[in-house]
Amino acid sequence: MGESDLNAETINFVPTIPKEKKEPKNKLKITEIMLILSAVGIVIFLVLLAINPNKEAAEARNLKRSADISTILTYVSSFVVANDKTIPTEIPKSMTCVEYTHEICKTGPYDCTDLVNMGFLTKEGDEELVNIPNDPLYISVNGTGYFISHDGGGSVTVCAPHAERNEQISFSKYMY
Numbered sequence: 001m002g003e004s005d006l007n008a009e010t011i012n013f014v015p016t017i018p019k020e021k022k023e024p025k026n027k028l029k030i031t032e033i034m035l036i037l038s039a040v041g042i043v044i045f046l047v048l049l050a051i052n053p054n055k056e057a058a059e060a061r062n063l064k065r066s067a068d069i070s071t072i073l074t075y076v077s078s079f080v081v082a083n084d085k086t087i088p089t090e091i092p093k094s095m096t097c098v099e100y101t102h103e104i105c106k107t108g109p110y111d112c113t114d115l116v117n118m119g120f121l122t123k124e125g126d127e128e129l130v131n132i133p134n135d136p137l138y139i140s141v142n143g144t145g146y147f148i149s150h151d152g153g154g155s156v157t158v159c160a161p162h163a164e165r166n167e168q169i170s171f172s173k174y175m176y
Contacts, residue, residue: 058164061136065160065169068133069146072104073158073171075121076148080156085176087150088120094149097159097170103143107132110142118148138162150175 028036080087092102105112107122107130118132135145150156159170 055165062163062165062167062169064136065146065163066171068135069158069160069169069171071133072118072146072148073156073173076156076158077173077175079121080175085154087154087156087175090117090120091148091150091156092116093152095151097149097157098147098161099149102147102149103140104132104146104148105142106134106140106144112142115143116148135160135162137164 076088076091092099094102101114101116103115105115105117107118121132122130132144133146138145145162146158146160148156148158154176155172155174157170157172159168163169
């Protein structure tokens with residue numbers, strides 16, 4: 001063989017394996033995974049913000065408080081009408097509903113010292129209230145978390161001072 005017959009193919013005697021063309025793999029990189037997770041997290045956060053289960057629960061408890069004090073006021077009103085329009089002496093006279101001795105005592109064998117004993121509503125009969133309702137979150141040994149007073153002019157007020165979300169729940173009714 002002459003020098004003219006030598007070229008790149010004849011000089012390289014080491015056989016080479018032809019390289020295959022590699023197709024790009026569809027694996028996600030760590031940054032792409034983090035981006036997807038953060039996007040999902042933001043969507044979940046926005047959904048929870050829109051639903052807001054704490055707000056819904058607080059509003060449900062406030063609705064229960066409103067129903068409870070309305071029930072108490074209705075039974076007191078029925079008692080007053082049935083007893084010659086006389087407000088029971090157990091209900092304290094005051095212009096403000098929430099005071100130390102104005103909290104309603106629970107029904108049953110509880111010590112009602114410094115609490116309003118609503119025993120006049122729990123007597124055996126057709127229309128009497130059997131159990132005094134309790135505030136859903138207020139925990140007390142003897143008290144219900146609801147307060148009652150009358151103004152001396154025939155108006156009785158029942159209030160729930162432990163209402164949530166800065167709501168004021170208080171109902172008054174003119175008895176006579």
